[in-house]
Amino acid sequence: MYDTLKEMNPKGLDLPETMFVRDIDSKVFQAITLQCLAKIEGISLLENNLIDSLLGREFDRVKGIYVEQDSKKHSVCVRIEINIGYGLSIPKKAEEIQTKIVKEITTLTGLHVASVHVIFKSLIPQSAHPSSSSPTSSSGLDIEKEYGEEF
Secondary structure (H helix, E strand, C coil), X not given: XXXXXXXXXXXXXXXXXXXXXXCCCHXXXXXXXXXXXXXXXXXXXXXXXXXXXXXXXXXXCCCCEEEEEECCCCEEEEEEEEEEECCCCHHHHHHHHHHHHHHHHHHHHCCEEEEEEEEEEEEECCCCCCCCCCCECCCCCEHHHHHHHHC
């Protein structure tokens, strides 16, 4: 049998073309987006609420990062819901986020990023004393001391 295979001309065989398939799970895009967002100051991701935690929802994906893939066009659309620090320029921060995410996803996956939709959901309050860990009121008084554990 082996002698027969050695004598065969491989050019005479009609083999089907090899088809290469590459699938990238949405979790990969979410992880890439998380890494990009971690490098940007003045923003934060949405947090799960109490009901989601009790019911076990949102554990299979990151809250606030949604990805849609179009395999025919080899492209991806990303939607991000985040919070932004008070006093920061929303248009500038949106442009920074979008640019970094597009560059990173394109570099790592080779896919075209069709859109990056950034939704600012809430403002992160500006602290009066950044070195202090306890919240303060606008008059500079320590809120925890003023209201105790009731607040």
